[in-house]
Amino acid sequence: MLKREVAKRVFAKEFEACRELEKSERPASETADSKSPNFLISPLGLILNRVFVVGVLTELDSIGIQNEMWKARIVDPTGAFTVYAGQFQPDASIFFSTVQVPAFIALTGKARVYEPEPGSVFISIRAEEANVVGEDIRNRWVVETAEQTIDRLETFSDALASRYRGETLREYLLERGASEELAEGISIALERERAPQEFSKQLRVSIREWLRTLNLESEDTAEAKADQKEFVLELLREMAGGKGIDYAIFVDAAVSRGVPEETVEEVVRSLLAGGQCYEPKIGIIRLVG
Amino acid sequence: MDEKIAPHLEELTRALGDLEKTGIRAEFDKLLAFRVSPEVAKETLLRRFGGKRKILKVKDLSASLKNFEITGRILDIGEKALRPQEGGKEGSSKLYTGVLADETGPVMFSSWKELPGSVGDVINIKNAYTRIWQNRIRLSIGEQSLVSKIYDSSLPQLSELSKTPAKKLIDIGAADFSVSTTACVLQLSHKEVPVRGKQSKVISGVLADETARLPFTAWVELPGIDIGSIIRIEGAQIRMFRGMPSINLVSSTKVSLVTTEEAEKLAFTFESAAKDPAPLKIEEIASRDSMFDVVTTGNVVSVRPGSGIISRCPECSRVIQKANCRVHGKVEGVRDMRIKAVLDDGTGSMSVMFPRELAETIYGKTLEEAEQLMFSDISKDAVYEDLRRFLTGRYLAVRGNSSNGEYGVSFVAESAWVPEDDIAVRVVELLRKLGPDEEDQGSEVSGGGISLA
Numbered sequence: 158m159l160k161r162e163v164a165k166r167v168f169a170k171e172f173e174a175c176r177e178l179e180k181s182e183r184p185a186s187e188t189a190d191s192k193s194p195n196f197l198i199s200p201l202g203l204i205l206n207r208v209f210v211v212g213v214l215t216e217l218d219s220i221g222i223q224n225e226m227w228k229a230r231i232v233d234p235t236g237a238f239t240v241y242a243g244q245f246q247p248d249a250s251i252f253f254s255t256v257q258v259p260a261f262i263a264l265t266g267k268a269r270v271y272e273p274e275p276g277s278v279f280i281s282i283r284a285e286e287a288n289v290v291g292e293d294i295r296n297r298w299v300v301e302t303a304e305q306t307i308d309r310l311e312t313f314s315d316a317l318a319s320r321y322r323g324e325t326l327r328e329y330l331l332e333r334g335a336s337e338e339l340a341e342g343i344s345i346a347l348e349r350e351r352a353p354q355e356f357s358k359q360l361r362v363s364i365r366e367w368l369r370t371l372n373l374e375s376e377d378t379a380e381a382k383a384d385q386k387e388f389v390l391e392l393l394r395e396m397a398g399g400k401g402i403d404y405a406i407f408v409d410a411a412v413s414r415g416v417p418e419e420t421v422e423e424v425v426r427s428l429l430a431g432g433q434c435y436e437p438k439i440g441i442i443r444l445v446g
Numbered sequence: 447m448d449e450k451i452a453p454h455l456e457e458l459t460r461a462l463g464d465l466e467k468t469g470i471r472a473e474f475d476k477l478l479a480f481r482v483s484p485e486v487a488k489e490t491l492l493r494r495f496g497g498k499r500k501i502l503k504v505k506d507l508s509a510s511l512k513n514f515e516i517t518g519r520i521l522d523i524g525e526k527a528l529r530p531q532e533g534g535k536e537g538s539s540k541l542y543t544g545v546l547a548d549e550t551g552p553v554m555f556s557s558w559k560e561l562p563g564s565v566g567d568v569i570n571i572k573n574a575y576t577r578i579w580q581n582r583i584r585l586s587i588g589e590q591s592l593v594s595k596i597y598d599s600s601l602p603q604l605s606e607l608s609k610t611p612a613k614k615l616i617d618i619g620a621a622d623f624s625v626s627t628t629a630c631v632l633q634l635s636h637k638e639v640p641v642r643g644k645q646s647k648v649i650s651g652v653l654a655d656e657t658a659r660l661p662f663t664a665w666v667e668l669p670g671i672d673i674g675s676i677i678r679i680e681g682a683q684i685r686m687f688r689g690m691p692s693i694n695l696v697s698s699t700k701v702s703l704v705t706t707e708e709a710e711k712l713a714f715t716f717e718s719a720a721k722d723p724a725p726l727k728i729e730e731i732a733s734r735d736s737m738f739d740v741v742t743t744g745n746v747v748s749v750r751p752g753s754g755i756i757s758r759c760p761e762c763s764r765v766i767q768k769a770n771c772r773v774h775g776k777v778e779g780v781r782d783m784r785i786k787a788v789l790d791d792g793t794g795s796m797s798v799m800f801p802r803e804l805a806e807t808i809y810g811k812t813l814e815e816a817e818q819l820m821f822s823d824i825s826k827d828a829v830y831e832d833l834r835r836f837l838t839g840r841y842l843a844v845r846g847n848s849s850n851g852e853y854g855v856s857f858v859a860e861s862a863w864v865p866e867d868d869i870a871v872r873v874v875e876l877l878r879k880l881g882p883d884e885e886d887q888g889s890e891v892s893g894g895g896i897s898l899a
Contacts, residue, residue, distance in 0.1 A: 263839025
């Protein structure tokens with residue numbers, strides 16, 4: 158009997174950039190018997206199989222022809238997860254058949270790789286269990302995932318700066334207090350070299366942006382701004398309804414009511430980053446809930 | 447004949463060393479006597495003694511290891527005559543038990559054959575295996591094992607090995623059976639328990655130092671020692687109970703109060719040790735065989751089947767199915783509620799058991815209310831389904847005891863709560879860690895442009 162795989166916390170951007178980890182790449186041979194699950198590795202060296210994500214369910218389609226099959230998108234501050242649930246995931250399928258889009262949901266599942274042809278890789282989650290949760294849980298998830306991602310980014314930059322590779326790097330990282338799995342993951346990830354610096358920079362930027370919006374909300378810096386924000390939100394609720402509204406039309410409408418364009422943009426951006434609204438189509442915005 | 451087997455013997459020697467000394471040659475001949483072809487005999491012996499044979503130290507031993515090699519000094523040995531089994535082999539078989547140690551620690555062993563050494567001698571065992579016996583690891587030497595005496599060993603001398611090691615509480619585990627430590631008494635209570643028909647007084651409680659807490663039991667009186675005392679313990683016995691080490695103070699154990707000056711040099715005081723434990727990552731809990739009274743937080747990623755309303759046997763409290771107890775047959779079940787859930791924090795996962803009181807608290811429904819739900823719904827899993835809807839994905843903090851087994855960590859919660867909302871503080875800390883902007887410095891001032899593409 159195998160131990161349960163840990164559900165990793167990872168943002169969509171890092172998750173989507175994962176690639177399959179060949180069993181032969183893992184020197185620890187005892188973990189690589191035929192029963193061991195398939196692992197993926199992220200550009201930052203995170204080795205994963207199961208994941209736990211909390212985000213906004215923005216799309217849900219029944220795509221099965223003969224069998225039931227659900228396809229869903231879950232949005233987090235950095236991007237979106239593609240999730241599938243079919244007849245062999247009854248718990249998740251039942252959940253998807255009852256949930257209303259959009260909603261904050263928490264989901265555990267296993268990472269899947271689909272590579273129809275060399276060079277085009279699709280990373281998705283095969284859902285195991287899911288549930289509707291509150292916004293507080295989503296925020297907490299983002300903060301925790303940010304903490305774990307930033308720790309990983311720091312170890313990763315440390316590894317890059319050290320200029321060690323392979324076994325030497327692994328030992329160096331272990332000495333620096335990294336977990337065995339991460340030390341192994343980073344030394345494998347660096348062998349693959351896919352412009353790691355650029356990737357980590359982008360990830361930092363999107364995490365920072367999201368945290369700022371949360372921070373602003375919690376500290377309530379400007380009273381007036383909050384009022385205007387409230388007004389924009391109210392207007393959006395009125396105009397967008399359940400169907401959504403063209404972004405340009407909305408901005409014009411808000412400006413004509415005396416709200417500066419920058420404020421509208423700022424509010425919409427923070428709503429988007431905060432997951433309270435989303436884009437069902439490019440240029441269209443729609444409120445969650 | 448010899449010409450035929452010579453190359454095989456040569457190969458065996460290359461792989462396994464001196465064949466005569468280790469007795470492998472005798473095994474080889476035994477197989478040939480059974481008309482096993484030399485080729486197959488060689489393979490058999492390679493598989494049995496060679497291959498990926500590991501050389502282990504005592505500290506590396508864990509439950510159900512097979513086919514490894516170990517060298518140690520015999521600290522103690524005794525023999526037990528076993529009653530011959532009916533229909534078994536003639537004569538009584540003997541079991542040799544004792545303690546073997548190397549520089550990393552001692553381990554109990556049992557051997558089904560006579561060993562080529564006595565107390566103080568160093569022996570090398572090939573093809574040894576381990577078993578769990580009375581809740582702890584035991585080195586087993588079976589018929590298949592090869593034991594040889596080593597004369598020029600660099601292992602520490604007997605006197606040094608038989609000292610009881612001084613340990614911090616966190617380092618005490620299933621491999622220890624006698625330790626010395628200095629710790630503070632956090633809890634203490636007296637009770638009377640029947641031991642072999644007599645009422646005996648025992649003292650039980652909890653000890654703590656700066657690394658961990660552990661339960662203790664004293665079978666002797668502890669004059670002058672109470673909650674808050676810092677004590678030095680020499681030669682206490684370690685017993686395992688449900689995967690958890692417990693410190694046993696027996697008549698041979700020396701217990702003394704630590705003087706005030708000495709206490710100042712310690713890394714803990716009663717106040718620091720008595721504080722609520724700081725939360726650990728599940729990774730840390732999973733890296734230990736067991737932990738007593740620790741705190742962690744995580745998400746409920748799964749509520750396991752068997753959660754909700756259950757029936758227990760009124761006599762033995764076992765969970766029963768269809769009003770039948772495994773031991774007591776047909777019984778009138780007693781209703782109970784519990785939750786078994788997987789808690790995961792991204793660094794590790796563990797199975798947590800919430801007994802009725804806690805299950806009621808975190809579920810927000812009492813057993814009676816849950817029963818109402820069960821009776822009002824046609825699905826027999828109504829409560830389980832409701833629990834899943836209620837708990838899956840949530841954050842929970844738990845405090846209790848963990849033990850690590852074949853199926854991963856299992857944790858019995860003593861208390862549970864929703865972790866406090868410290869998001870704002872953590873966001874500030876994260877932004878500090880991320881440092882100043884690298885490229886979007888000016889964007890905030892100007893408001894920037896929003897790109898919806």
